[in-house]
Amino acid sequence: MEVIPFASYTDDERVEIAKRFLIPKCVTEHGLKSAQVDFSGEALRSLVLEHTREAGVRSLEREIGSVARKVARQVVSQQAAKKKVAPKVVINAAK
Numbered sequence: 001m002e003v004i005p006f007a008s009y010t011d012d013e014r015v016e017i018a019k020r021f022l023i024p025k026c027v028t029e030h031g032l033k034s035a036q037v038d039f040s041g042e043a044l045r046s047l048v049l050e051h052t053r054e055a056g057v058r059s060l061e062r063e064i065g066s067v068a069r070k071v072a073r074q075v076v077s078q079q080a081a082k083k084k085v086a087p088k089v090v091i092n093a094a095k
Contacts, residue, residue: 008055014048015041022061030068037071039064039085046087063090 009017019039027037047067052059067090071083083089 009057011045011048014052014057014060015044017057018044018047018060018064022057022064026061026064026068030065030072032068032072032075035082036075037068037083037085039067040087042087043067043085043090046090051090 023037023039024034027034047060047063051063067085070089071085074083075081
């Protein structure tokens with residue numbers, strides 16, 4: 001039997017996956033429009049580096065979903081029409 005090594009995603013690749021696929025998916029799943037939520041680059045980096053430990057993107061998707069739910073609650077309660085997601089919002093959503 002031969003062992004074939006596969007490299008995991010790099011942090012930069014996980015950020016790009018989140019931008020292109022995970023954020024749009026989570027935003028629509030939680031009843032938001034893309035114009036209602038805007039993830040900053042720092043917030044994405046914070047999610048990737050500090051809040052997810054695995055090499056894949058499953059836990060990253062769960063964390064993005066958690067942030068999207070928090071933003072959706074704020075939009076529904078009319079605290080904000082559009083929310084810029086900064087690292088502070090990421091930390092509060094992770095609690």
